[in-house]
Amino acid sequence: MGTVKDREPFRWHSTIAYKTVPKIVTRGFDTTQLVEKGYGFADVIFINYQARIPLVREMKMLHYLMILCLEDGMSTAAGISRFAAKGHNILTQSAGASILAFGHAYGAYQAYGRMLDRYLEQAEKEGKSLQEMAEILVRENQGSLSLGVSNLMLKDPAAKRIFARADSLDLSGRYIGFQREIVKAIQKASKEPVDLDMLGAVGATMFDLGFTPEATWSIVALARAFGATAHAMEEEEREPRVVFGQNLQPKEYYDGPTDRPVPPLKDRDRIVKPGQTKTLEEWRKAFDERAKLGGSGWAIVEEIADPRKLVKVKGK
Amino acid sequence: MEREPMIKRKTAISYKTEEKTVLRGYNLSDLAEEGYTFCDALFVLFQGRIPSQAEEKMLEYEMGEFLEHSMSPSAASAIATMGGRPQLPAAVAAGVMTFGGAHGPGAAHGYMLNKYLERARVEGKSVKEMGKILVDEYMDAGMPVMGLGQPQHVDGDPRAMPTHRKQEELGVDGVYLELQKAVEEAFNKRREAEGKKTIAVNMIGAGNTALAELGFSPNAAWGIGILCRGFSCACHAIENMKKGHAWMASTREKMIQMLDLSMIVYDGIPDRPVPSQEEREEYAQRELEKGEYKKWVL
Numbered sequence: 001m002g003t004v005k006d007r008e009p010f011r012w013h014s015t016i017a018y019k020t021v022p023k024i025v026t027r028g029f030d031t032t033q034l035v036e037k038g039y040g041f042a043d044v045i046f047i048n049y050q051a052r053i054p055l056v057r058e059m060k061m062l063h064y065l066m067i068l069c070l071e072d073g074m075s076t077a078a079g080i081s082r083f084a085a086k087g088h089n090i091l092t093q094s095a096g097a098s099i100l101a102f103g104h105a106y107g108a109y110q111a112y113g114r115m116l117d118r119y120l121e122q123a124e125k126e127g128k129s130l131q132e133m134a135e136i137l138v139r140e141n142q143g144s145l146s147l148g149v150s151n152l153m154l155k156d157p158a159a160k161r162i163f164a165r166a167d168s169l170d171l172s173g174r175y176i177g178f179q180r181e182i183v184k185a186i187q188k189a190s191k192e193p194v195d196l197d198m199l200g201a202v203g204a205t206m207f208d209l210g211f212t213p214e215a216t217w218s219i220v221a222l223a224r225a226f227g228a229t230a231h232a233m234e235e236e237e238r239e240p241r242v243v244f245g246q247n248l249q250p251k252e253y254y255d256g257p258t259d260r261p262v263p264p265l266k267d268r269d270r271i272v273k274p275g276q277t278k279t280l281e282e283w284r285k286a287f288d289e290r291a292k293l294g295g296s297g298w299a300i301v302e303e304i305a306d307p308r309k310l311v312k313v314k315g316k
Numbered sequence: 317m318e319r320e321p322m323i324k325r326k327t328a329i330s331y332k333t334e335e336k337t338v339l340r341g342y343n344l345s346d347l348a349e350e351g352y353t354f355c356d357a358l359f360v361l362f363q364g365r366i367p368s369q370a371e372e373k374m375l376e377y378e379m380g381e382f383l384e385h386s387m388s389p390s391a392a393s394a395i396a397t398m399g400g401r402p403q404l405p406a407a408v409a410a411g412v413m414t415f416g417g418a419h420g421p422g423a424a425h426g427y428m429l430n431k432y433l434e435r436a437r438v439e440g441k442s443v444k445e446m447g448k449i450l451v452d453e454y455m456d457a458g459m460p461v462m463g464l465g466q467p468q469h470v471d472g473d474p475r476a477m478p479t480h481r482k483q484e485e486l487g488v489d490g491v492y493l494e495l496q497k498a499v500e501e502a503f504n505k506r507r508e509a510e511g512k513k514t515i516a517v518n519m520i521g522a523g524n525t526a527l528a529e530l531g532f533s534p535n536a537a538w539g540i541g542i543l544c545r546g547f548s549c550a551c552h553a554i555e556n557m558k559k560g561h562a563w564m565a566s567t568r569e570k571m572i573q574m575l576d577l578s579m580i581v582y583d584g585i586p587d588r589p590v591p592s593q594e595e596r597e598e599y600a601q602r603e604l605e606k607g608e609y610k611k612w613v614l
Contacts, residue, residue, distance in 0.1 A: 007569070007570060007571060007572045008570060008571040008572065009571070009572055010571060010572045010573065010574055010576065010579060011571060012387045012392075013571070014386065014387070014552065014555065015555060015559075016384070016386075016548070016551055016552055016555055017384045017385075017386040017548065018386050019385065019386040019387070019468065019469075021468070021469055021470055021471050022469070022471060022474050023474050024384060024385055024386060024474065024475065025386075026383075026384040026386075026548070031380070031381055031383070031384055031475070032381060032474055032475050032478050034380060034381075035376075035377045035378075035380040035381045035478075035482075036478060036482075039380055040353070040355070040376035040377070040379070040380050041353075041354065041355060041375075041376050041379035041380045041383065041544070042353070042354065043380065044379075044380040044381075044383045044384065045383065045547055048383060048384055048547060048548050048551045049547075049551050049554075060351070062354075063348075063352075063353040063354045063355075064348040064349075065348075066354040066357075067344060067347055067348040067352065067353075067354055067356075067357045068344055068345065068348055070339070070344065070354070070357050070358075070361060071329065071330045071337065071339045071344060071361060072330075072332060072337060073321075073327075073330050073331055073332035073337065074321050074322055074323055074324075074325060074327070074332075075322070076322065079322050079323050082323065082325070090416065090423075091423060091535045091538055091539055091542075092412060092413050092414075092415045092416065092538070092542055093413055095412050095413075095539055095542060095543060096409035096410070096412045096413035097409070099405050099408050099409040099412060099546070100405055100406065100409050101405075102405040103403065103405070104403075110403075110404065150317060151317060152317065152319075154334065155333075155334040155335045156333075156334060156335050156336055156337070156345075157345065158336070158337070158344070158345035161345055161348075161349060165348075165349070212554070214404055214550075214554045214557065214558075215550070215551070215554065217404055217405070218404060218405075218408050218546075218547065218550030218551075218553075218554070219547065219550075221405055221408060222408065222543050222546045222547055222550065223354070225412070225539075225543050225546065226358060226361060226539065226540070226543055227329070227330070227339075227361060229535075229536070229539035229543065230329050230361050230362055230536070230539075231327070231329060233533070233535050233536065233539075234327060234328065234329060235325075238326070239325070
């Protein structure tokens with residue numbers, strides 16, 4: 001390859017959809033024909049993400065799940081959406097902002113789904129039961145907020161009702177089965193009462209419906225964004241707008257370096273201490289010192305993939 | 317786990333206790349258990365009411381139809397954003413935030429319809445008369461009439477007329493559809509009189525009219541439209557994440573990639589030497605005086 005003249009010109013390649021002047025086609029189906037023949041929103045989500053028309057009970061289950069994801073009071077997504085709206089933006093910005101709330105803690109469907117997949121694969125390889133593998137998962141992921149089990153739904157039956165609905169529609173599969181074992185394993189290990197939460201209930205059911213962790217992450221975030229959009233509009237309707245530079249931050253809420261004079265510019269090379277470190281000990285000391293300053297980012301340590309644990313690719 | 321409210325606000329939308337989440341008075345879990353659809357729930361969210369079956373069907377139709385539109389600015393944004401391999405929500409949000417004044421200006425169209433309907437009422441004119449006034453006012457001012465024409469579907473958006481028809485078939489038509497159709501008729505009559513080709517209604521004109529008729533505010537309708545499209549934007553982003561290449565610039569691909577260097581056409585100021593710091597002040601002063609740089613200012 002390499003030179004331009006030997007290669008095909010750029011095209012938008014897609015396995016999802018195409019359109020021509022007279023029609024729009026997703027996964028082989030003309031979208032207007034789909035809705036004319038009575039297929040609805042949830043059906044098209046299945047077609048778009050999974051290239052298949054769902055069973056009626058699958059379609060019903062997706063509606064059920066999306067209703068539960070629609071609204072959650074003053075959640076992070078609603079809060080961000082409201083904050084964005086305070087600047088008197090256009091609605092698309094507030095809607096988009098709410099989606100940005102989703103990460104590996106809030107609505108951690110990708111992280112949770114990939115974890116389930118990893119352990120289910122391991123169970124299959126090692127011939128372990130779901131119960132055994134759930135116990136291993138719980139042992140290896142202590143303290144994680146993304147296990148689908150917490151104290152959030154002890155009095156609210158909504159999460160358990162999701163699994164019951166999946167059972168009644170004959171849609172419970174290995175993900176729901178596995179999550180049930182995870183709940184039992186955590187309940188056995190925990191001193192505090194815990195139970196299935198919405199991450200576990202919605203996530204496992206979506207996976208049993210055939211959605212990938214990424215698809216689930218997107219669908220849930222978008223369902224919630226509808227609710228967040230209502231919050232953005234209400235913020236505009238009921239709360240004052242905020243202009244640049246308006247908000248004060250009282251000193252009693254400040255715990256950074258104490259007030260100090262700004263050194264004269266000409267003296268700076270004499271006064272300042274450069275940030276470079278020359279030895280590992282100096283580096284470590286500087287690292288720990290920097291981590292004490294909130295907002296510097298040094299106190300945040302993200303786990304990245306360990307190449308030693310990855311399967312080697314032949315020839316590389 | 318700390319469960320204090322993140323922000324303290326009075327809200328008429330929902331509340332959440334340890335026992336339940338309540339949306340506009342309805343327990344969300346009960347709504348789902350009863351067999352209501354997500355589209356029903358959107359009526360509850362934005363309008364505080366459960367819709368009739370025909371209304372629910374109309375929203376299902378519209379959302380099912382609007383979800384995928386292959387390569388539009390929104391899908392392209394989602395794909396391009398995913399090229400940098402951020403977390404997936406960034407690409408989904410980028411897709412949603414692409415919607416604005418040109419791509420799916422739903423709220424603006426809704427506000428336009430509301431304004432002219434109110435004028436018809438106050439000025440004692442029929443909806444049809446007001447449709448012509450709207451068109452004349454916009455065209456006389458040289459402004460595009462929203463809801464008409466689509467740059468890719470040059471013979472008419474294939475989704476639009478069926479949406480109008482579906483509204484009538486389900487009996488969920490009213491003043492909005494009447495006004496929109498009057499606008500389409502007056503617009504094309506005027507174009508024909510001017511010897512121009514007629515232009516068909518697009519999905520803002522058809523879809524947004526239906527949403528307004530269903531009782532959604534201009535912004536709620538816009539929110540429904542853009543978020544509905546967000547589902548397919550996410551799907552396109554995931555395809556790039558799982559099956560495409562990051563960066564989209566590899567020269568090892570058979571096809572030239574979107575960000576291949578050969579895709580860049582530069583027609584700005586020709587290459588020029590960087591002045592030394594000693595020359596800088598005089599150079600900068602000369603540029604200011606000549607003022608040629610102004611034609612490049614963005």
